[in-house]
Amino acid sequence: MTNQNKRLLLFDIDGTLIHSGGAGVHALKLTLAERFGIADDLHDIEIAGMTDSGIVVSILKKHRIPATNENIAAFLDSYVHFLSLELPRREGKLLPGVLELLEKLKSRPHLVLALLTGNVSRGAQLKLEHYGVWHFFEFGAFADDHQDRNQLGSFALARAKEKHGREFSAAEIDVIGDTPRDITCGKAFGARTIAVATGTCSREQLAEHQPDFLIDDLSDVDRVIDTLGW
Numbered sequence: 001m002t003n004q005n006k007r008l009l010l011f012d013i014d015g016t017l018i019h020s021g022g023a024g025v026h027a028l029k030l031t032l033a034e035r036f037g038i039a040d041d042l043h044d045i046e047i048a049g050m051t052d053s054g055i056v057v058s059i060l061k062k063h064r065i066p067a068t069n070e071n072i073a074a075f076l077d078s079y080v081h082f083l084s085l086e087l088p089r090r091e092g093k094l095l096p097g098v099l100e101l102l103e104k105l106k107s108r109p110h111l112v113l114a115l116l117t118g119n120v121s122r123g124a125q126l127k128l129e130h131y132g133v134w135h136f137f138e139f140g141a142f143a144d145d146h147q148d149r150n151q152l153g154s155f156a157l158a159r160a161k162e163k164h165g166r167e168f169s170a171a172e173i174d175v176i177g178d179t180p181r182d183i184t185c186g187k188a189f190g191a192r193t194i195a196v197a198t199g200t201c202s203r204e205q206l207a208e209h210q211p212d213f214l215i216d217d218l219s220d221v222d223r224v225i226d227t228l229g230w
Contacts, residue, residue: 015199021090049181
């Protein structure tokens, strides 16, 4: 394959590749309890599709704790610690078709597999290593890069260029995710958007945001690959 055939696939993690069995949310609750002595079920904090840093800011503001860089960084450090403890305790899973899909995609030299996720990089690695799929991804754009998910595309593009020595045009990029925020994020830099209805949003909710493709799940691997021209 020549460089011209390359395609950059940017995957979300939670609700797209895995369900962590609530490990992430529980780690946030434990951090809030340990660091600030506050018990909160976080039911009113928006989490799906948000960046970890954005979630932390929302939690701090709710409890009138200054959202300083120091407080955010300290909160995230504790969160990652508790996440490492919670992942093995939870009944999480890889979502249907994910392992087979990644194996098939990884074997195709024209495809570049990477992450575009609201997770901080350490959290992303913990989750994907726990479920045995971290090694499929060359690089990623994470919450460490920017609190606003819509800004993450530029970080992914810069790392793709660094790794592959070429610019990827918007027409050569797919963003795959399970929330309206994934769709919006992909559209923000002109990528093709693929919504997968395996997260907390229904097919109807995702359809309202007009992704380029909308699929129920990744279980029919060959059909997914064929439909998307991968």
